[in-house]
Amino acid sequence: MWDRRVILVLVLVACGLAFAAGVRYAQVRQDAGPAVAVIPVAPEREERPATLKVHVSGAVARPGVYELAAGARVEEALRMAGPLPEAEVHALNLAAPLADGQKIVVPKKGEAVETPTLGSPAGGAVARGKININSASAAELETLPGIGPTLAQRIVTYREEHGPFRSVEDIKNVSGIGEGRFGQIKDLITVY
DSSP states (O other): OOOHHHHHHHHHHHHHHHHHHHHHHHHHHHHHOOOOOOOOOOOSSOOOOSEEEEEEEESBSSOEEEEEETTOBHHHHHHHHOBOTTBOGGGSOTTOBOOTTOEEEEOBTTOOOOOOSSSOOGGGOEETTEEETTTOOHHHHTTSTTOOHHHHHHHHHHHHHHOSOSSGGGGGGSTTOOHHHHHHHTTTEEOO
């Protein structure tokens, strides 16, 4: 059997090794600096693209699809497409902001331009007698049957959070617009 002295020496050597290992571990941790936890933060909402595309047709020299900076106006798209001398550019709201996927039809002088039956052309939200739900203000949306101030604001908020509507049927995704209300407004709205 082992002598008590041998056991005591072995225990002391083991304690010394453990102590030395602990000191070395502390030095390595101190050299590495404090531990920092990285917690990914989800973005609040999806960023909108820095550019948008619009289709310009009608009385222009270069009809087609144009890519412009987000926040661009109708006037900028027309300048790129080159209105023809016979173009009636003042039939359009040149100051209206553009929306991605919008189509701008430039009429010729003397060509019958449908006047809006609802709302007003402010902001370019009304085109060919229909309200563009992608650019209409809450006040313009309130001119639709069955759409009051609260529901109009829900529509605006929905498109700000989810981006432009891809089709008129997408308005049914807004809380408070079911089949019945959609049936009342479907022929009075458009997207572009």
